[in-house]
Amino acid sequence: MSPALLNFIEIFMNGLMAGIMYSLVALGFVLIFKASGIFNFAQGVMALFAALTLVGLQTGQVPFSHLINAIFGTDIHNWGEGMNTVLAILLAMAIMVALAWAIERFVLKHLVNQEPIILFMATIGLAYFLEGLGDLMWGSDVKTLSVGLPSGGSFWWEDVTREWAAAGSEYFGMYIDLLDVSATVIAIILVTALTLFSQYTATGRALRAVADDHQAALSVGISLRTIWVIVWSIAGFVALVAGIMWGSKSGVQFSLSLIALKALPVLILGGFTSIPGAIVGGLIIGVGEKLAEAYVGPLVGGAIENWFAYVVALAFLLFRPQGLFGDKIIERI
Amino acid sequence: MNVHLKPIHEIRMTRPDDGIAPGKPLLVVDNISLAFGGVKAITNISFDILKGEIRAIIGPNGAGKTSMLNVINGFYHPQEGTITFRGEKRSRMRPHVAAHQGIARTFQNIALFKGMSVLDNIMTGRITLQNRNLFWQALWRGPAEQEELEHREAVEHIIDFLEIEHIRKTPVGRLPYGLQKRVELGRALAAEPSLLLLDEPMAGMNLEEKEDMSRFILDVNQQFGTTIALIEHDMGVVMDLSDRVVVLDYGRKIGDGTPDEVRNNQDVIDAYLGVSHDE
Numbered sequence: 001m002s003p004a005l006l007n008f009i010e011i012f013m014n015g016l017m018a019g020i021m022y023s024l025v026a027l028g029f030v031l032i033f034k035a036s037g038i039f040n041f042a043q044g045v046m047a048l049f050a051a052l053t054l055v056g057l058q059t060g061q062v063p064f065s066h067l068i069n070a071i072f073g074t075d076i077h078n079w080g081e082g083m084n085t086v087l088a089i090l091l092a093m094a095i096m097v098a099l100a101w102a103i104e105r106f107v108l109k110h111l112v113n114q115e116p117i118i119l120f121m122a123t124i125g126l127a128y129f130l131e132g133l134g135d136l137m138w139g140s141d142v143k144t145l146s147v148g149l150p151s152g153g154s155f156w157w158e159d160v161t162r163e164w165a166a167a168g169s170e171y172f173g174m175y176i177d178l179l180d181v182s183a184t185v186i187a188i189i190l191v192t193a194l195t196l197f198s199q200y201t202a203t204g205r206a207l208r209a210v211a212d213d214h215q216a217a218l219s220v221g222i223s224l225r226t227i228w229v230i231v232w233s234i235a236g237f238v239a240l241v242a243g244i245m246w247g248s249k250s251g252v253q254f255s256l257s258l259i260a261l262k263a264l265p266v267l268i269l270g271g272f273t274s275i276p277g278a279i280v281g282g283l284i285i286g287v288g289e290k291l292a293e294a295y296v297g298p299l300v301g302g303a304i305e306n307w308f309a310y311v312v313a314l315a316f317l318l319f320r321p322q323g324l325f326g327d328k329i330i331e332r333i
Numbered sequence: 334m335n336v337h338l339k340p341i342h343e344i345r346m347t348r349p350d351d352g353i354a355p356g357k358p359l360l361v362v363d364n365i366s367l368a369f370g371g372v373k374a375i376t377n378i379s380f381d382i383l384k385g386e387i388r389a390i391i392g393p394n395g396a397g398k399t400s401m402l403n404v405i406n407g408f409y410h411p412q413e414g415t416i417t418f419r420g421e422k423r424s425r426m427r428p429h430v431a432a433h434q435g436i437a438r439t440f441q442n443i444a445l446f447k448g449m450s451v452l453d454n455i456m457t458g459r460i461t462l463q464n465r466n467l468f469w470q471a472l473w474r475g476p477a478e479q480e481e482l483e484h485r486e487a488v489e490h491i492i493d494f495l496e497i498e499h500i501r502k503t504p505v506g507r508l509p510y511g512l513q514k515r516v517e518l519g520r521a522l523a524a525e526p527s528l529l530l531l532d533e534p535m536a537g538m539n540l541e542e543k544e545d546m547s548r549f550i551l552d553v554n555q556q557f558g559t560t561i562a563l564i565e566h567d568m569g570v571v572m573d574l575s576d577r578v579v580v581l582d583y584g585r586k587i588g589d590g591t592p593d594e595v596r597n598n599q600d601v602i603d604a605y606l607g608v609s610h611d612e
Contacts, residue, residue, distance in 0.1 A: 202456075202463045202481065209446045209457045216444035219406065220520065221432030221461035 019286020044260020271323030458523025
């Protein structure tokens, strides 16, 4: 193979793996949108909050320590060596479930049957609240997160691909980040598990039923409020996974909440109501922006990775507003 | 009731008996009034539904029939009056709680889960009977798996009974109207309800489909002893099926009794023939 082709493959693969990360965030949006018609602007902040909580627990940070120190003049920061990673993940998950419950109890419950725009505004409020709460609880400094996933380049893959190049060419092998590989594997497991859960369990059926028709769901005895807590918990779980991945990759920092914005073009591409759409949309955006950066970027001075996704989304809005997999919007006029 | 006909008797009776003897009131509607803003949908309506009977609710369009069903299963909350179900007077009822108490229903404009298969739709009917434990479900092991299989078996019997085996795996949205109505009945039956509310089960059907549906309703009532309240416009069907009929007009009750009594009631005749109301 020629180095040019190998380069293309490398960029393509890295795009796929970056795309998986977008898919993970988009997945959280789709879950909530399907079940309750709410566009949850806070999904990205939930990922940030989950990651912050995980790091805090893992490293044994005292929550609200800055606040406590400021009020009482104390100087406490840590309560010990921190806890086992698995335990910390389980506890962070429990906190995300508690958060889901609180969101239902204090926000959604009071806004039942309101216009979608009102619920959307509520989630914007929620996003700022969570960002502030995360700051207050765990501090705003950038933290490193490691949950023991392999990371760094794979030398094995580099050696293998070097062999593929034509003899005599100056090709030194492909770079692939092991963290991206593990993220991909975990995302595949997560999506498979969610699919199986929704297809083959009573609660999964109830989730699909609520997504399909609220009134009918009520009439067969499904409590919408319970379902909403479950859905927000699952979205919280997805946020935790996304938070772990993004946090391991680029540190847990507040700009993490901005990845939510990258999920928007993914959703426009995949359709707001389709789980496969979120996955495929994420992959297309990931691959698209990497390829565009590599091949079109040099012509226009680079850095098109930042806006490429939005341009693609714009094109979709013009020509196929329901996305690739979303329900076609048919309105009677 | 102890009837040995196939296959409906094989549907497992999971729901505990409601403790009401046949012929005694299962549901008592007492002086119910319901208004939406200034519009009165129902005014001072009282009637009862006896255990084991088929009770028809009839009346011209806009008489408040569907509103009445919506009050009974908790979609609407009446401003006045009380409802007593299984001897318990209930306060503000929520629909999913009504479902858990054993009230199942179908809708005038079919409310099925259109993207889900027939089998899954009917399975949702059993949600009130499943002791859901999210943890076991998530692992798909132990009690949850066992439970799922048992309910699946019960649902297969309902599918046999309604003669819809050939469409078990079809997404409901693709089915013709008549079959959708049947699937909706199946979902309601799956809950093994003590009280089954049917809102125009035969609307928009051809004669053959109506005959099938009538047969299903009678079978359910006779073999299962299920109490049924139904709204229907086809007078022939109503007179043949029901034990007693309550007639509404402009949100008021104008007649109540056996089909024969109602047929000869002057107010009912006037309502249907359209005598001016301000005389």
